[in-house]
Amino acid sequence: MNIRKAVMSDVDTIYHLIDIYAKEGKLLERTHASIYENLQSLYVVTVEQEIVGVAGLHILGKNLAEIRSLVVAPEHAGKGIGKQLVNHIMKETAKLEIEQLLSLTYQVEFFKRCGFTIVEKETMPQKVWKDCINCPKFPACDETAMVVYVPQHELVKVVNG
Numbered sequence: 350m351n352i353r354k355a356v357m358s359d360v361d362t363i364y365h366l367i368d369i370y371a372k373e374g375k376l377l378e379r380t381h382a383s384i385y386e387n388l389q390s391l392y393v394v395t396v397e398q399e400i401v402g403v404a405g406l407h408i409l410g411k412n413l414a415e416i417r418s419l420v421v422a423p424e425h426a427g428k429g430i431g432k433q434l435v436n437h438i439m440k441e442t443a444k445l446e447i448e449q450l451l452s453l454t455y456q457v458e459f460f461k462r463c464g465f466t467i468v469e470k471e472t473m474p475q476k477v478w479k480d481c482i483n484c485p486k487f488p489a490c491d492e493t494a495m496v497v498y499v500p501q502h503e504l505v506k507v508v509n510g
């Protein structure tokens with residue numbers, strides 16, 4: 350298993366992986382255009398060169414980032430790939446010197462296993478909701494807001510050797 354930054358030739362596969370779950374209403378759909386625009390913030394997991402997972406890291410403000418579009422291919426679910434991807438995103442968050450990582454999710458148990466805790470949506474800054482206007486569920490959002498504190502020094506030491 351390898352985790353690397355996404356590149357242009359990954360876009361179709363990323364689109365299809367997200368689309369599988371977006372159709373089930375589990376996460377927001379992404380257009381090809383939005384994947385192109387956000388390519389620099391997307392990571393893919395590969396197993397024997399095949400992309401089996403995706404996650405995005407979106408900076409919301411000075412000390413807050415959001416993990417977005419997290420998916421693991423159905424045939425690879427339950428093998429620890431999602432958790433490793435979240436750990437990778439946490440390390441990337443630490444490298445950026447950002448301390449708080451947010452998820453807006455239906456997968457509360459999964460994110461609890463990854464160290465996140467539930468926060469009241471109302472306590473999150475306004476900028477979190479900037480893109481919600483484009484969501485088909487707006488304004489009746491039923492996702493749970495969860496946050497993890499990303500320890501800076503330990504992770505940066507690990508990541509940067």
Ligand SMILES: CC(C)(COP(=O)(O)OP(=O)(O)OC[C@H]1O[C@@H](n2cnc3c(N)ncnc32)[C@H](O)[C@@H]1OP(=O)(O)O)[C@@H](O)C(=O)NCCC(=O)NCCS
Nearest residue numbers: 370375419420421426427428429430431432454458459462
């Ligand atoms: C959520 C998702 C990314 C999890 O990926 P995964 O690779 O199957 O998860 P992992 O195998 O890494 O699981 C890590 C831990 O979470 C637990 N877990 C995973 N999914 C769970 C679920 N739906 N309910 C309860 N626990 C769950 C696992 O049992 C495991 O627990 P452990 O650490 O005690 O062993 C994947 O199921 C998925 O792509 N779901 C659809 C898209 C989606 O909802 N994405 C989240 C958008 S915010």
